[in-house]
Amino acid sequence: MSKALKERGKGKVVGVIGDGTFLHSGITPLLNMAYNQGEAVIVICDNRTTAMTGMQEHPGTGYTLKGVKAKELDIPALAKVLGIDSVRVIDPYDIKNTRDVLREELARQGSSVVISRRSCVLFKRHQPETLKPLRVDVNKCIGCRNCIGLGYPPLAWRKFTDMPAGEVIKNAKKQEGNSFIDADLCTGCTICQQVCKVGAIVEAE
Ligand code: SF4
Ligand code: SF4
Incomplete structure (x- = not known):
């Protein structure tokens, strides 16, 4: 999109992908986007599980598919190694910071990854006890x-x-x-x- 739109696409191209899908099939396209100097903001919605298909573990959760503790993949470090110019981690429950970071990254030249990290509300392992209705x-x-x-x-x-x-x-x-x-x-x-x-x-x- 950024290549096709050229100047018209500046500050406008955004991609959104979940953490499970990113680790399944999003790494190679991200590498290609960075290498080919695509200008876009890619938001990785990291809800700490593969919620879409039934809460399976993936390399970013720190557990194997059998639930055995494993070495958790560092997604921000991975994005940097792939050549992304700017990598930020945000808490999507903080609306002001989320808006500020997205505006800043859209205004920035080059490629960006924003990792929006909050556990799925249906996933009990990471639920904070303090939140009340x-x-x-x-x-x-x-x-x-x-x-x-x-x-x-x-x-x-x-x-x-x-x-x-x-x-x-x-x-x-x-x-x-x-x-x-x-x-x-x-x-x-x-x-x-x-x-x-x-x-x-x-x-x-
Ligand atoms: S109604 Fe409850 S779950 Fe919905 S935005 Fe407000 S605090 Fe969050
Ligand atoms: S609770 Fe009432 S005043 Fe507050 S945002 Fe909702 S509609 Fe507006």
Whole structure:
């Protein structure tokens, strides 16, 4: 894409691949991209497992297919050895840093790899114990829908017209409803909390 688009492609070409697929069939294309001076940002979504096909181990997890501890592949070091100009590791739960790093890498000349590292929420080995479900404080929510825009399954929208009169709480002139979080689906990642500008997303009781 970067070769075909030339100047028009500068700062615009992005590829996204999972960690399992990268180690299965993404290393050779990355080497070729670096060697042929392709200008793109490749995001490796490193969720510490092969989630797509059933949580199989791969060389980046540090376990063999039989679950025996093994020497974990250093993906950032691999990307550097393949000739990538800039290699960064980010935590995708940190929205501001994620945006900043992607903007910086898109503006940079040359090839970039961004390793977005967070364990799959369904994969128990790496789950931090501290994350708790969040809830929307209807007394603060102004109905801006920033959180809904994330498109995450636990977040939904309730129109005031669909609520019993006693439950309607308006905090802004143009507000048509409130968002709410399904606590059974929420993993407590805090991403919606980071995009809510009025602090309406708080810890569930
Ligand atoms: S919870 Fe926050 S981001 Fe979501 S609609 Fe309400 S005010 Fe907007
Ligand atoms: S905390 Fe994370 S999982 Fe829970 S609703 Fe917000 S974005 Fe979704």
